Amino acid sequence: MHREPxxxxxxxxxxxxxxxxxFLYGPLSxxxxxxxxxxxxxxxxxxxxxxxxxxxxxxxxxxVGDFGGSFRRSAMLGIMVMLVTVAVSLLAGLAFRRGFxxxxxxxxxxxxxxxxxxxxxxxxxxxxFNQLGLQPxxxxxxxxxxxxxTLPFGVLIMFAVFNRFSPAYEEAARDLGASSWxxxxxxxxxxxxxxxxxxxxxxxxxxxxxFARTLMTSGSFNTLPLEIYGMTTNVTTPVLxxxxxxxxxxxxxxxxxxxxxxxxxxxxRLKS
Amino acid sequence: MLTGDDAMATITSSExxxxxxxxxxxxxxxxxxxxxxxxxxxxxxxxxxxxxxxLMITVVSFWDYDFAQMYPDFLTMNYExxxxxxxxxxxxxxxxxxxxxxxxxxxxxxxxVAYFLAFHIRTTSMQMVLFLVCTVxxxxxxxxxxxxxIPVLGRNGLINSALVNSGLISNPIEWLLYSDFAVVLAMVxxxxxxxxxxxxxTLMRIDKSLVEAARDAGASSWxxxxxxxIPLAKPGxxxxxxxxxxxxxxxxxxxxxxxxxxxxSVALMMKNQMSLLQYPAAAANAVVLLALVLTMVAGIxxxxxxxxxx
Numbered sequence: 001m002h003r004e005p006x007x008x009x010x011x012x013x014x015x016x017x018x019x020x021x022x023f024l025y026g027p028l029s030x031x032x033x034x035x036x037x038x039x040x041x042x043x044x045x046x047x048x049x050x051x052x053x054x055x056x057x058x059x060x061x062x063x064v065g066d067f068g069g070s071f072r073r074s075a076m077l078g079i080m081v082m083l084v085t086v087a088v089s090l091l092a093g094l095a096f097r098r099g100f101x102x103x104x105x106x107x108x109x110x111x112x113x114x115x116x117x118x119x120x121x122x123x124x125x126x127x128x129f130n131q132l133g134l135q136p137x138x139x140x141x142x143x144x145x146x147x148x149x150t151l152p153f154g155v156l157i158m159f160a161v162f163n164r165f166s167p168a169y170e171e172a173a174r175d176l177g178a179s180s181w182x183x184x185x186x187x188x189x190x191x192x193x194x195x196x197x198x199x200x201x202x203x204x205x206x207x208x209x210x211f212a213r214t215l216m217t218s219g220s221f222n223t224l225p226l227e228i229y230g231m232t233t234n235v236t237t238p239v240l241x242x243x244x245x246x247x248x249x250x251x252x253x254x255x256x257x258x259x260x261x262x263x264x265x266x267x268x269r270l271k272s
Numbered sequence: 273m274l275t276g277d278d279a280m281a282t283i284t285s286s287e288x289x290x291x292x293x294x295x296x297x298x299x300x301x302x303x304x305x306x307x308x309x310x311x312x313x314x315x316x317x318x319x320x321x322x323x324x325x326x327l328m329i330t331v332v333s334f335w336d337y338d339f340a341q342m343y344p345d346f347l348t349m350n351y352e353x354x355x356x357x358x359x360x361x362x363x364x365x366x367x368x369x370x371x372x373x374x375x376x377x378x379x380x381x382x383x384x385v386a387y388f389l390a391f392h393i394r395t396t397s398m399q400m401v402l403f404l405v406c407t408v409x410x411x412x413x414x415x416x417x418x419x420x421x422i423p424v425l426g427r428n429g430l431i432n433s434a435l436v437n438s439g440l441i442s443n444p445i446e447w448l449l450y451s452d453f454a455v456v457l458a459m460v461x462x463x464x465x466x467x468x469x470x471x472x473x474t475l476m477r478i479d480k481s482l483v484e485a486a487r488d489a490g491a492s493s494w495x496x497x498x499x500x501x502i503p504l505a506k507p508g509x510x511x512x513x514x515x516x517x518x519x520x521x522x523x524x525x526x527x528x529x530x531x532x533x534x535x536x537s538v539a540l541m542m543k544n545q546m547s548l549l550q551y552p553a554a555a556a557n558a559v560v561l562l563a564l565v566l567t568m569v570a571g572i573x574x575x576x577x578x579x580x581x582x
Contacts, residue, residue: 212524
């Protein structure tokens with residue numbers, strides 16, 4: 001690639017991009033800073049001293065609902081959704097790749113799952129469970145509601161992955177005498193592993209942050225986003241920001257860990 | 273949609289070409305059966321948690337109800353009440369207004385960000401790093417990102433105190449927070465990535481030699497942009513549009529939190545009906561909203577085949 005001097009267009013766009021990134025992260029950092037607000041400080045700047053008071057406040061059950069319990073439920077639900085999303089999307093991706101009668105209909109059903117307003121899914125599952133005489137709970141109706149949001153992403157990603165996947169590798173493996181299971185587990189799976197981890201990350205974070213779909217389906221125990229949503233209307237202290245900081249830092253750790261894993265896998269594959 | 277089926281057919285035929293060579297060792301399920309087995313989990317989950325609930329909503333929208341429960345019936349009352357009220361029409365118009373505004377703004381921002389990443393960043397690793405910088409906030413909580421505007425836009429927020437302190441204005445601007453402006457700003461903040469990603473994806477697939485050829489033929493960079501890149505980016509824009517429009521049409525939390533209860537959207541109206549246990553009324557609204565959203569998406573899908581763009 002030949003290097004030409006950067007044009008004026010480049011600098012204009014670079015500034016635009018920088019402003020965009022500031023727009024994305026600026027408000028978030030305001031929350032981060034304000035969560036260390038002093039004991040007498042309010043919801044806005046300036047900082048009235050610095051303290052960890054609002055973080056301590058999080059763990060007193062009377063101050064904010066059930067933070068610990070809702071966090072555990074959300075994390076657990078996220079993991080369940082992640083595992084099912086990865087497995088089901090992978091299977092569906094393999095099926096779509098080979099093709100079958102009804103593939104188009106199923107594909108558009110998955111797209112529909114993406115575009116149907118989340119509150120309609122929430123209402124529908126809530127009413128359905130009600131009519132079937134089932135008790136809605138985060139691990140049954142909530143779980144299903146989250147899957148209608150994460151699975152389409154998983155399926156679309158797998159679709160994109162297999163669109164770019166050359167069958168030559170499998171043919172080579174088969175020519176060398178590998179069974180179809182060996183071809184899958186020793187050739188295909190390692191090659192698509194980073195994408196599967198990506199699907200898992202999507203599954204976990206989308207579920208962990210989802211609340212419109214949980215609104216009618218969580219049953220008697222709240223997930224974390226529902227808890228936070230409830231707090232926006234009745235909490236007027238920086239404890240809200242402390243909670244925001246804690247869950248955002250948790251999300252960042254999950255994302256960083258996953259990306260690290262993907263980079264590690266790619267390096268190892270390049271070496272071998 | 274024909275082209276998509278053709279693509280599917282080519283995949284199928286190239287696959288079946290290999291099938292003939294599979295060894296006959298031991299028991300083996302026919303490949304067609306395996307495909308169906310692999311597709312079953314997705315079908316079952318979407319069937320039970322998407323199709324069945326939507327059917328249920330459609331049925332319930334014709335039911336009668338009082339303050340405590342619903343009664344199976346076949347009434348068009350819920351639709352008459354919904355569609356006969358000017359409040360509903362105003363709410364739909366308001367929702368559409370948000371959709372159009374957010375769509376236009378995210379399209380402009382999304383295109384330029386994607387264009388910068390795809391055509392002005394020279395190394396793939398730098399492209400990936402910058403793309404991730406854009407992506408990470410979208411993997412964190414929507415509500416927290418919404419709330420984070422409060423200390424920035426509020427009456428005593430960062431922007432107002434900066435403007436007052438610098439002497440530009442004497443009184444804080446009131447319409448920054450709890451207004452339609454705040455709603456649109458927060459939605460743009462929440463949903464822009466859904467426009468950036470598909471456009472970035474299509475731009476990355478544009479053969480760079482096309483751009484070289486245009487330049488050799490004497491096109492200015494503006495001409496290259498308008499005659500080569502933007503036409504080729506249209507499928508990505510269409511997919512981004514599907515995401516942004518459906519997300520805005522379905523939104524109730526941003527409207528509620530950022531307008532401070534002063535603005536309305538269809539989904540917020542539904543949510544209020546749900547909290548009053550007026551499920552059949554909410555269901556009628558849901559059916560109307562769903563019909564509207566699916567019509568919009570179907571219209572966009574006529575111009576773009578998602579499967580070819582993935």
